[in-house]
Amino acid sequence: MIEWEGFKGTKWQNEIDVNDFIINNYKEYREDESFLTGISKKTSKVWDRCKKLLEKEAISGVLDVETYIMSGIDNFEPGYISRSNEVIVGLQTDEPLKRIVNPYGGMRMVEKSLESYGFHLEKDIEKNFKEFRKTHNDGVFDAYTDEIRLAKHNHLITGLPDAYGRGRIIGDYRRLALYGADYLIEQKKKDKASLNNICDVSVIQLREDISEQIKALELIKKMASRYEFDVSRPAKNAKEAIQWTYFAYLAAVKQNNGAATSIGRNSTFFDIYIERDIEKSILTEQEAQELIDQYIIKLRLVRHLRTPEYNELFAGDPTWVTESIAGMMDDTQSLVTKSSFRVLNTLNNIGESAEPNLTVLWSKKLPQPFKRFASKMSIKTHTLQFENDDIMRPIYGNDYAISCCVSALSLGKQTQFFGARINFVKVLLYALNGGRDEITGDLVIDGIDQIEGEYLNSNEVLKQFDKVLKKTVKIYIDALNIIHYMHDKYAYESSQMAFINTNPEYLMAFGLAGVSIVSDSFSAIEYGHVRVKRDERGITNSFDIEFDYPRYGNNDDKVDAIAVNLVKRVYRELKKYPLYKNAIPTLSLLTITSNVMYGKHTGATPDGRKANIPFSPGANPTQGADKSGALASLASVAKIPYKDCCQDGISNTFSIIPDSLGKDENTRIENLVKILDGYFASKGHHLNVNVLEKQLLVDAMNNPSKYPNLTIRVSGYAVNFNKLTREQQEEVISRTFHESI
Amino acid sequence: MKAFKEGYIHSIETMGLVDGPGIRIVIFMQGCPLRCIFCHNPDTWTPISSTKKTSKEIVDQIRKYRPFIEKDGGVTFSGGEPLFQSEFLLECLKLCKKAGIHTCLDTSGCGYDKKYLDEILKYTDLVILDIKAITTDGYKKITGNKMDMFNYFKDKVKEHKNKLWLRQVIIPSINDNETYIKDLKNYINQFDNVEKVELLPYHDMGVSKYKKLGIKYKLLDTPPMDKEKCMKLQELLEKEVTKN
Numbered sequence: 005m006i007e008w009e010g011f012k013g014t015k016w017q018n019e020i021d022v023n024d025f026i027i028n029n030y031k032e033y034r035e036d037e038s039f040l041t042g043i044s045k046k047t048s049k050v051w052d053r054c055k056k057l058l059e060k061e062a063i064s065g066v067l068d069v070e071t072y073i074m075s076g077i078d079n080f081e082p083g084y085i086s087r088s089n090e091v092i093v094g095l096q097t098d099e100p101l102k103r104i105v106n107p108y109g110g111m112r113m114v115e116k117s118l119e120s121y122g123f124h125l126e127k128d129i130e131k132n133f134k135e136f137r138k139t140h141n142d143g144v145f146d147a148y149t150d151e152i153r154l155a156k157h158n159h160l161i162t163g164l165p166d167a168y169g170r171g172r173i174i175g176d177y178r179r180l181a182l183y184g185a186d187y188l189i190e191q192k193k194k195d196k197a198s199l200n201n202i203c204d205v206s207v208i209q210l211r212e213d214i215s216e217q218i219k220a221l222e223l224i225k226k227m228a229s230r231y232e233f234d235v236s237r238p239a240k241n242a243k244e245a246i247q248w249t250y251f252a253y254l255a256a257v258k259q260n261n262g263a264a265t266s267i268g269r270n271s272t273f274f275d276i277y278i279e280r281d282i283e284k285s286i287l288t289e290q291e292a293q294e295l296i297d298q299y300i301i302k303l304r305l306v307r308h309l310r311t312p313e314y315n316e317l318f319a320g321d322p323t324w325v326t327e328s329i330a331g332m333m334d335d336t337q338s339l340v341t342k343s344s345f346r347v348l349n350t351l352n353n354i355g356e357s358a359e360p361n362l363t364v365l366w367s368k369k370l371p372q373p374f375k376r377f378a379s380k381m382s383i384k385t386h387t388l389q390f391e392n393d394d395i396m397r398p399i400y401g402n403d404y405a406i407s408c409c410v411s412a413l414s415l416g417k418q419t420q421f422f423g424a425r426i427n428f429v430k431v432l433l434y435a436l437n438g439g440r441d442e443i444t445g446d447l448v449i450d451g452i453d454q455i456e457g458e459y460l461n462s463n464e465v466l467k468q469f470d471k472v473l474k475k476t477v478k479i480y481i482d483a484l485n486i487i488h489y490m491h492d493k494y495a496y497e498s499s500q501m502a503f504i505n506t507n508p509e510y511l512m513a514f515g516l517a518g519v520s521i522v523s524d525s526f527s528a529i530e531y532g533h534v535r536v537k538r539d540e541r542g543i544t545n546s547f548d549i550e551f552d553y554p555r556y557g558n559n560d561d562k563v564d565a566i567a568v569n570l571v572k573r574v575y576r577e578l579k580k581y582p583l584y585k586n587a588i589p590t591l592s593l594l595t596i597t598s599n600v601m602y603g604k605h606t607g608a609t610p611d612g613r614k615a616n617i618p619f620s621p622g623a624n625p626t627q628g629a630d631k632s633g634a635l636a637s638l639a640s641v642a643k644i645p646y647k648d649c650c651q652d653g654i655s656n657t658f659s660i661i662p663d664s665l666g667k668d669e670n671t672r673i674e675n676l677v678k679i680l681d682g683y684f685a686s687k688g689h690h691l692n693v694n695v696l697e698k699q700l701l702v703d704a705m706n707n708p709s710k711y712p713n714l715t716i717r718v719s720g721y722a723v724n725f726n727k728l729t730r731e732q733q734e735e736v737i738s739r740t741f742h743e744s745i
Numbered sequence: 746m747k748a749f750k751e752g753y754i755h756s757i758e759t760m761g762l763v764d765g766p767g768i769r770i771v772i773f774m775q776g777c778p779l780r781c782i783f784c785h786n787p788d789t790w791t792p793i794s795s796t797k798k799t800s801k802e803i804v805d806q807i808r809k810y811r812p813f814i815e816k817d818g819g820v821t822f823s824g825g826e827p828l829f830q831s832e833f834l835l836e837c838l839k840l841c842k843k844a845g846i847h848t849c850l851d852t853s854g855c856g857y858d859k860k861y862l863d864e865i866l867k868y869t870d871l872v873i874l875d876i877k878a879i880t881t882d883g884y885k886k887i888t889g890n891k892m893d894m895f896n897y898f899k900d901k902v903k904e905h906k907n908k909l910w911l912r913q914v915i916i917p918s919i920n921d922n923e924t925y926i927k928d929l930k931n932y933i934n935q936f937d938n939v940e941k942v943e944l945l946p947y948h949d950m951g952v953s954k955y956k957k958l959g960i961k962y963k964l965l966d967t968p969p970m971d972k973e974k975c976m977k978l979q980e981l982l983e984k985e986v987t988k989n
Binding site for chain 2: 559632633634635636639664665666667671675678679681682683685686742
């Protein structure tokens with residue numbers, strides 16, 4: 005085939021296997037960044053128009069919404085930013101930043117979001133859709149139990165994707181570039197034909213799903229042809245490879261509005277095409293960078309229509325277009341290529357930005373110049389996150405990518421059922437209060453004994469805690485099984501599943517919020533002598549702690565072991581129940597910015613935290629509790645087990661002031677490399693890095709106009725600081741900023 | 746079982762990135778015989794504190810951070826004046842070396858017990874030596890002490906050929922002039938193994954601690970040293986160094 009001329013390897017030519025193609029053809033790059041080029045004229049023009057539009061969008065929150073057409077792969081006219089200057093094309097709708105209405109997840113969500121931004125859905129659409137089509141949200145609530153509703157209402161289980169797109173699926177979008185749509189359709193047809201056994205429900209469902217996937221691939225061809233490209237065949241050069249991959253992703257975000265729709269791991273794949281073109285002298289370095297810059301611009305423009313309440317959970321309009329970079333191929337050779345540098349270089353050429361969510365897969369053995377460059381860009385822009393390739397690669401193989409913030413998925417072989425999280429702190433408070441919610445007084449979990457007495461006893465608390473936990477997990481699993489069954493039924497992501505093997509492995513991703521508070525509370529009960537005060541309802545409302553007690557975040561095993569035991573206990577429970585599509589349970593410690601909202605709805609806790617105070621983000625120690633220096637804080641978090649427990653990810657956000665990191669730029673870079681090497685060698689999983697003065701954030705909070713582009717890392721993603729609510733900004737500032745004396 | 750010696754510890758900073766090469770675990774030890782006018786840690790002066798730790802506890806704690814420090818970092822004993830608890834310090838250093846940990850001594854070169862000094866320097870990989878002043882008078886004015894102990898320590902360091910980082914705090918209207926920097930350069934020439942000389946701009950971040958402790962702060966009328974001016978002096982010093 006002419007498109008594959010010069011490519012090596014055979015396995016990938018006989019079956020779909022992008023990884024085999026990469027391994028056989030990529031060129032590892034072990035030098036430094038000196039080859040990189042600046043922004044091209046064309047890219048400048050495209051980005052200038054985007055900047056103006058982004059400024060306009062920042063004022064109103066939403067620039068425009070398409071209210072006459074609904075979501076779909078090929079439902080919109082082609083759109084451009086500055087057509088003659090765009091080397092990569094394609095927008096979700098016919099105009100940049102114009103958002104799509106997607107009612108399949110739920111109509112109520114659509115109506116609310118439109119209303120809050122002053123738009124109205126075209127009348128016929130609304131009427132017809134409501135009359136003829138049931139939504140995911142309708143389906144879920146038909147099947148929800150009273151127990152689930154009560155747990156949701158009391159914020160015991162929150163953020164469930166029951167009214168919006170679940171997201172978290174990553175199609176292996178590179179497949180469109182390598183094979184073209186026709187070959188993929190052919191393979192799907194074969195898969196369908198092979199399902200000739202006597203039907204049970206799962207086979208019927210799979211046949212229907214494959215048919216939907218084939219239809220999606222046909223529609224992707226039509227959508228691309230509107231932009232005058234023929235994606236039925238493989239891509240023949242670098243420009244097409246990037247364009248095809250982007251079209252495949254674009255179809256996903258035209259059809260779906262999943263909370264996090266990550267794009268995978270593309271830079272090294274692209275690099276193979278770029279290198280081939282450069283060798284043939286049909287592409288220059290400047291043109292290669294231009295392609296990457298413009299690809300990244302497109303990812304920065306992805307939007308979904310959300311309600312203000314959604315924003316309270318996940319602030320700053322995030323889309324989690326996570327692009328994973330680097331990592332190792334095996335124990336000796338890395339997957340770092342020149343394009344790994346080019347992707348990071350976009351932060352120089354088109355400035356810092358919250359999206360795409362650039363994620364560096366870190367290994368001790370990555371080439372030193374790449375480690376240095378990634379650290380340099382992290383210090384400069386506070387937009388990168390780092391995740392431990394050395395603990396993920398043995399589990400997921402070398403070709404995985406991060407979905408959303410911290411969730412690894414083998415590309416094309418696995419997919420995920422997103423499950424938000426339990427408010428873990430409430431599990432503890434329900435144990436202290438006979439199963440009743442400390443705010444509403446509702447009896448949420450029955451069969452729990454009321455704990456009496458002035459002082460808390462850890463054995464007694466633990467006994468009730470276990471009972472609450474068991475029942476909570478059961479309700480949680482019940483809810484997620486319902487949600488994902490209904491999502492498949494009413495809002496199936498055919499365009500994404502078309503780029504995943506027909507029989508993938510499913511992971512069901514559960515989560516916990518507030519682990520630091522629960523751990524510290526148990527430590528306080530054990531070592532601090534905690535006295536309880538109760539209100540007129542007999543529900544706990546404040547706690548006096550009589551002695552100092554060990555707190556999570558100081559590398560003290562007395563309390564860190566409590567944290568480790570708690571997450572293991574939860575994971576053991578999760579493994580007890582059958583999951584939809586035989587999914588494997590995974591667990592995360594990740595809050596995104598919802599740690600503020602969780603705190604708001606949660607009463608006082610035995611660690612001394614007052615009611616309504618934000619939780620710490622992700623797996624971070626409680627704000628101000630980590631008093632033994634940065635390494636102690638990192639070491640505590642690194643103890644939380646990843647393998648066979650928290651395989652959906654353990655998020656840690658680390659802030660340090662520049663002067664403490666080193667006296668000059670070079671030393672800071674060297675030191676950050678060492679910190680990352682050390683954290684990941686200690687088996688830490690994820691690290692967000694912010695090298696910032698606290699004072700700068702205070703100033704930005706009070707004078708937002710001075711810092712229009714200030715981007716910082718929060719739990720699992722980057723966000724424009726101005727887009728956080730005041731409460732969220734205050735919480736970020738209250739976090740521990742490590743400084744040395 | 747061997748009984749390990751106990752020492753008074755002010756605090757432990759687990760991620761020191763400026764006191765020695767690489768990532769350092771910094772052990773701030775209690776007690777100092779000097780009363781430097783610019784001292785920002787007056788809370789470390791008294792020899793006794795509430796936190797006591799054995800040498801073994803200290804080393805065990807450092808070992809927990811091996812992944813962070815094994816490449817080119819290590820431990821830095823600072824203070825206060827770490828030499829003030831010489832016997833305890835020596836035991837810590839020996840245990841560290843036995844565990845393969847790079848050791849650094851951040852010191853003013855005073856307050857030591859002479860009989861342990863040779864061994865201390867033997868188990869120290871790097872000495873960060875704080876030069877308070879280069880003349881006896883200047884030294885007295887800044888530290889309130891005689892320079893004899895410093896001079897003896899300095900000669901011992903030369904004898905043991907320890908690697909050296911030298912530090913000098915630059916204080917407005919006391920030593921922030923070119924003449925001083927040139928004299929300092931000449932003074933530094935006597936050492937052989939100097940890897941680095943750092944001029945540290947005086948800052949007043951310690952003032953609140955004095956208030957809390959009810960101690961009079963002697964530099965109340967002196968403003969913090971201008972960082973840029975200090976940088977210029979550093980450049981001048983480095984030029985002088987290359988000239989020789």
